[in-house]
Amino acid sequence: MPKLDLLKGTLPLLVLSVLRDEELYGYEIAQRIRDRSGDLFAPSEGSLYPTLHRLEQDGALVATWRASERGPRRRYYAITPAGQGLFADASREWDAVSAGVTRMARAAADA
Amino acid sequence: MPDRTRSEYLAELEVVLPFPSERRAEIVEEIATHLDDAVAAGASEAAAQRRLGDPIQLAEALARPEQSAVRLLAAAGAGVRAAIGPWLYGYLLASLIVFVAFLFVATLVTLAARLIGSVSGINTAGGWNTALTAVPLATGLYFAARSATQAASVSSRRLARQVRPWVAAIGTAGSAFVLWFVMDAPQNAASVAALSATPLAVALGAYRPAILPRWPRVPLVVILGMVALIPLGVLSYAVIPPVVDVGEEIPGETWERRTAIVGPTWASGAEPAFASSGWSTTEHGVTAEWSPVRPGLLDQFSEVRLEAWRAVDGSDWRLDPAHTAPFAIGRVTRDGDRLTGTVATHRDPFATDWELVLTGVAADGVRYVLDAPGGGSGGFEGTVSDWVAAVLD
Numbered sequence: 193m194p195k196l197d198l199l200k201g202t203l204p205l206l207v208l209s210v211l212r213d214e215e216l217y218g219y220e221i222a223q224r225i226r227d228r229s230g231d232l233f234a235p236s237e238g239s240l241y242p243t244l245h246r247l248e249q250d251g252a253l254v255a256t257w258r259a260s261e262r263g264p265r266r267r268y269y270a271i272t273p274a275g276q277g278l279f280a281d282a283s284r285e286w287d288a289v290s291a292g293v294t295r296m297a298r299a300a301a302d303a
Numbered sequence: 304m305p306d307r308t309r310s311e312y313l314a315e316l317e318v319v320l321p322f323p324s325e326r327r328a329e330i331v332e333e334i335a336t337h338l339d340d341a342v343a344a345g346a347s348e349a350a351a352q353r354r355l356g357d358p359i360q361l362a363e364a365l366a367r368p369e370q371s372a373v374r375l376l377a378a379a380g381a382g383v384r385a386a387i388g389p390w391l392y393g394y395l396l397a398s399l400i401v402f403v404a405f406l407f408v409a410t411l412v413t414l415a416a417r418l419i420g421s422v423s424g425i426n427t428a429g430g431w432n433t434a435l436t437a438v439p440l441a442t443g444l445y446f447a448a449r450s451a452t453q454a455a456s457v458s459s460r461r462l463a464r465q466v467r468p469w470v471a472a473i474g475t476a477g478s479a480f481v482l483w484f485v486m487d488a489p490q491n492a493a494s495v496a497a498l499s500a501t502p503l504a505v506a507l508g509a510y511r512p513a514i515l516p517r518w519p520r521v522p523l524v525v526i527l528g529m530v531a532l533i534p535l536g537v538l539s540y541a542v543i544p545p546v547v548d549v550g551e552e553i554p555g556e557t558w559e560r561r562t563a564i565v566g567p568t569w570a571s572g573a574e575p576a577f578a579s580s581g582w583s584t585t586e587h588g589v590t591a592e593w594s595p596v597r598p599g600l601l602d603q604f605s606e607v608r609l610e611a612w613r614a615v616d617g618s619d620w621r622l623d624p625a626h627t628a629p630f631a632i633g634r635v636t637r638d639g640d641r642l643t644g645t646v647a648t649h650r651d652p653f654a655t656d657w658e659l660v661l662t663g664v665a666a667d668g669v670r671y672v673l674d675a676p677g678g679g680s681g682g683f684e685g686t687v688s689d690w691v692a693a694v695l696d
Contacts, residue, residue, distance in 0.1 A: 218333060219340035237337060238356030238364065241330075246368035257329075263340075267333045 203235055203243045205286060208252065208271060208279040217266040218244060244269055252278045306349055309338055316358040319463065321366045321456045330365060359462065366460040378459035382470065385454030386447035397442030401435055429655065429682035430491025437497035440482070441504035448474050448508025467509045474505035483687045490683045490690040491652070498687050562672045564622050565612065565629075565660050569671040576600055577642070577661060579676035588633065588647035591676055593661060594640060601640060604663030604673070609633040609644030614656040614678050622658060630654045635661070649684040652693050656680050 210216065210224040218241060226234050235243075247253040252275030260266045271279070307315070313331050320327045334355065341351035355361055452470045456463040479502040488494070562568060569576040575596075582591035591609065595601045610629035615621040630653070633646025648657050658678035664670050683690055 217336075219337050236356065237341075237354045238361050241334070241337075241355075241361070242364035242367065245365055249368050263343075264332075264336055266336055267329070 202286070203239055204247055204252075205279070205282045206233060206235065207240070207243055207247065208275055208282065211253065211269055211271040212276070212279065215268045215270040217260065217268050221269065247275065250278075251275075307352065309335070309348060312338070312352050312358060316362060319359050319362040321362065321460050321462055323457055334361075359464075363462055366462070369460040374459045378455040378461075378466070381458035382451035382455035386451040386474075389450040390443040390447035392443075393446035394439045394443035397439035401438050405435070429489035429684075430494035433488045433490060433494035434497040436488070437494065437501045440498075441501040444474070444478055444501065444504040445508040445511075448505040449511055452509045471506040471509040474509065475502045478502040478505055485686065487684065487686055489681070490685060490687065495687050495690050561622065562660060562675050564624065564627060565610070565672050565675075566662065566670050567672065569663075569665070569673055575672075575674040577674040579661070579674055582659065582676055584679075584681075585645070587645055588631070588649060589659060589679070590643065590645040591659065591661075593642040593644075593674060598640065601637065601642070604665055604671075606670075607635045607637075607642065607644075607661070607663035607673070609635055609646045610660045610662055611646045611648045611654070611657045612660060613654050614658045623656075629660070630657070648679070649681055650689070650693060652683045652690055655682045 206225050206229075207221060210221055210228065216224060218237070221244070222235060222237055222240055244253065244255075248255050248269070252272060253269045254272050255267050255269050257265050258268050313335055316334060317327055317331045320330055322330065337355070338348070338351050341354070342348060346354075356364075448470055451474065452463055452466055455461075455470060456466045459466065479499075482498045482501055486498070577593040577595050577600075580592045580594065582589050584590075589611070601607075609632070611631040611633070612629050613623040613626045615623050630651045631646050631648060633644050635642050635644035642661075644661065646659065648654070648659075656678065657680075659676050660672055661674040661676070662670050663673050683693065685693075
């Protein structure tokens with residue numbers, strides 16, 4: 193896992209990315225992020241639920257209670273068109289930031 | 304983070320979440336299934352809770368996206384709106400309790416008085432009644448503050464612990480202002496003390512969960528209730544009037560003798576020089592009117608004024624010999640041969656029984672008693688601040 197707090201603020205992007213393909217509930221979202229990142233990212237659930245609720249508040253996600261295949265009913269989150277747009281914007285922003293940081297790091301390493 | 308069971312964690316989260324009840328229940332259900340999933344996947348209960356974080360911090364993080372300045376304004380309105388009903392409930396409930404307790408103590412006092420052969424009873428006149436009224440007022444404020452805190456917390460999406468200081472400060476200051484400067488009522492030292500302590504009920508209501516742990520609540524309430532009965536017991540002693548030796552009442556006693564402390568009477572041995580046509584009580588005090596018994600008499604006096612003197616019993620014309628000066632002096636206006644005077648008999652904290660005396664200065668420079676129309680009872684009336692100012696004056 194990254195030692196520096198470089199990923200702060202990227203949790204909404206990670207959440208939107210895993211919800212692009214399917215509807216998931218909170219625990220699954222956390223697991224999916226961990227799995228897809230190869231255990232690189234393991235968001236604290238204490239941050240995950242506030243992020244989910246904020247994205248829902250902003251209209252990027254919509255939540256519905258549904259019975260799950262195992263156990264009690266769960267709150268499933270689905271991405272909305274507004275959420276798709278937000279994800280696209282955030283991805284572009286991340287690419288730009290990432291590219292910039294990479295250039296800076298390489299220049300510093302080459303110097 | 305302290306070790307909690309699953310239900311303790313969820314219960315604490317539910318208590319602190321600043322959301323309407325339905326939404327609060329949904330969030331708790333969502334977190335509950337999350338904990339279950341984590342435990343089912345092999346995590347320990349403590350580890351699952353640790354990943355979610357402290358319930359208070361989790362609640363604050365969940366609420367933060369919905370906090371705004373508009374919500375703060377709305378919270379003020381919601382707090383006031385939520386306080387009205389519980390205030391009324393607390394006021395009526397405590398009024399009933401005070402009434403029943405009062406009857407109980409009155410019965411005890413009466414029985415005790417009969418046993419020891421004394422004449423006694425409970426004095427609820429004047430400020431004592433106001434002091435009793437403070438109990439329902441405080442109880443109402445206590446319930447109002449509890450509800451206002453909860454409503455303002457939910458409406459502002461801020462934790463109750465963030466809202467409490469505001470409710471306590473604004474509520475205490477607001478109620479103190481009303482009880483000190485606005486509420487006009489009969490006052491004495493007990494009522495002033497009771498009304499001064501009453502606003503603290505707001506702080507107690509706002510902080511109740513933190514102030515009172517769960518287990519001693521019932522015994523504590525019982526103890527407080529018993530302590531509250533002590534003033535009632537004290538009230539029962541308050542009725543025993545101070546013994547003042549004013550001498551035996553003499554049948555057919557002349558009014559000059561009775562007003563001897565005040566000064567010489569103008570019409571010695573006869574009827575007073577001025578005849579009053581009764582008096583009435585207004586918010587400014589007592590107002591009376593006079594006419595001289597013969598025309599032109601009024602021209603013989605200057606500096607005519609209406610005086611209020613302390614009496615042993617306001618209905619029996621027995622002046623208190625311990626006082627050699629009036630406690631209040633009122634202006635008298637002349638309209639032709641008619642006098643109208645008003646004196647504030649209700650603005651002295653230490654005068655409860657009084658007699659009225661009309662006096663004027665004759666040509667020889669002596670102030671004479673022109674009439675003594677009667678007296679009455681009634682303590683100080685006004686606001687707490689008026690009472691304090693009068694005592695300090």
